[in-house]
Amino acid sequence: MNVYNIALREIKSSLREPRTMLFMLAFPIVLMLILGTALSNVFSNFTPVDNIRLLYSNESGQPQLTQYWESFSQEMGRQGIDIAPIASGQVGREQVREGQYTAYVELKADGMQLYGSSKQSIESNIAQGMLTAFADRYNLAAAAFRSDPSKAEAILANAGAVTGGEFIRETSLNPNKSPGSIDYYAIAMTTMIALYAAISGSYLFRGERTRHTAIRLMAAPIAKGELFAGKVIGCTLINFLSVLVVVLFSKFVFQADWGSHYGIVFLVLGTEVVLAVSLGLGVGYLVQGESPRAVVMIFTQIASFVGGAYFPVESDGSFMGVLTYLSPLRWANTALIGAIYTDDMSAAWQTIGLNVGIAAAFLLISIVIMRKREVL
């Protein structure tokens, strides 16, 4: 009963502290919105091809090629690609350099010459691919013409239709779904705010000392263990509640994707909160004076930064890359993205194990120091 009363007081006290609630709820939600909106392009894997503009000049003097090119142009036009002949006085390469066109093609009797824009490399590569397909087909028709002109006619007549009219075939190399910017920052901000529970953890018993209520608690006929359990449980629950609110807000207001494995998602987040509270508590006991809060703040900031809270980080073998593996935020983010987007639970279980193990170590340290001390 004492554990329940102490935990309840901890929860009530946190709920009545508007600055804490603002920090724990408004801060991640606002950051989620700002970063999710501002960095949406970073997460986009969609490149529209309807703004490809191709300029060409036909100096081949070959009617068959001209005819085939006209068919090709019409087909491309239907697919949203603008192919325009060069006007007199225009210099094709200049037009591309100035960004007016994606590429410039010269059709000559001895072949095609393509000048692509380095500013629009993706679009330029698409144009190159289309023209390669065009050239292959024309070469095929030319070869057929030498042996059987009727077959060549058929090839040319069906230009752009033989393969379903597709000169561009989309083949995805990454069939799995991946997070958009809001999805990513919903996860990253939630795991970050879960880690911020370390701050309240560091103040858990120090707060009682500064308020002088530690005297009353120590003088009351309750075991230190009850006091410890009540405070840790209360702090963990209120922080987990904040995390829950952030998750629900991001899901229903920002339409963030939290997948369908809610059990594992909340288990990862819950154990991260336990880890954070224990870490803060441990630091509060290990570091003397007013420093614990500063130590925890620095740790959470670095862990957030290298863990991918503000932008996605890749591990590239560098010192920073190795550092990312030490961030609990990174573990949680990897676990959640794996569970949500690839149905892969292995990282989640590893993270849960790490969180629980480290939390147990810090709790043990705190208990040992608390038992040794005469005061809280």
Add this chain to the structure above:
Amino acid sequence: MNVLEIRNLTKKFGDFIAVDNMSLNVREGEIFGFLGANGAGKSTTINMISSLLRSTKGEIVILGRSIASDVQFAKMNIGIVPQDIAIYEDMTAYENVSFFAGLYGLRGAHLKERTEEALNFVGLGDKQKSLPKNFSGGMKRRLNIACAIAHRPKLIIMDEPTVGIDPQSRNYILNSVKQLNRMGCTIIYTSHYMEEVEEICTRIAIVDHGKIIAEGTKEQLKAIVTDTKNVWIEVRGGDHLNINSVKHIQGVLSVRLDDHMLKISSKGEINNLNLILQQLIQDRIEIRSIEEQAPNLETVFLTLTGRNLRD
């Protein structure tokens, strides 16, 4: 019957001896004054009685049971009013009292009844739903008391319960202490205000350097210093005063200068006032008034410790 027995109690912090082989009894129904200057060992003793600190040596017995063998029993029967206000500012007055009383095993209707009773007792019955952050200093002090008495302890330890409050609140608290005593509570009371101690305490112990140097009723303590006389001389230009030269005058026991008041204790049988005045004139000290003090707790304390209680 003794509510509290302290036997050969010692507390060391490293090499420093805060409490030195102290023995003391507090009888049921007493308001026991515990006097000592800062660092005298008073708070350490109180903390050991309240089970906040472990003793290095010795024994504390509450209502016949040793704290060492039954700390829960001791805690159940003690109420603490700490010197620093120990309440939660973000919880209402009712929630504060109810929370702390709940730690003593009170539940349900019983808890509600005791909480309301404690709040009414300290005059905060109409402020049950108010947050202490909106309270005056005096109201917070009263809430501090309510949190200590809701579980009806047999022994209440009040450590400077009237620090920094207005005279009206002080009177209220002093009356509350007397009323608690009439209701059967034994009280250990510490204060820097001698007049409070003189007014309410039935027995007093003076602590210095971790030891009890005097113990008894007010009258018994004053009797200790009947062989001394105390002269208070109001002076101007006290900065030039050479206190050591006054100390060396025949019969002088202690000298101290508080603001413009020179407080001198001398042996009763020696008439040295002329010598003292001559020394002051020689030191070019302007004398404004001279007053012989009848023995009171302050002069007793000064005589016994050579220090003021507020030192």
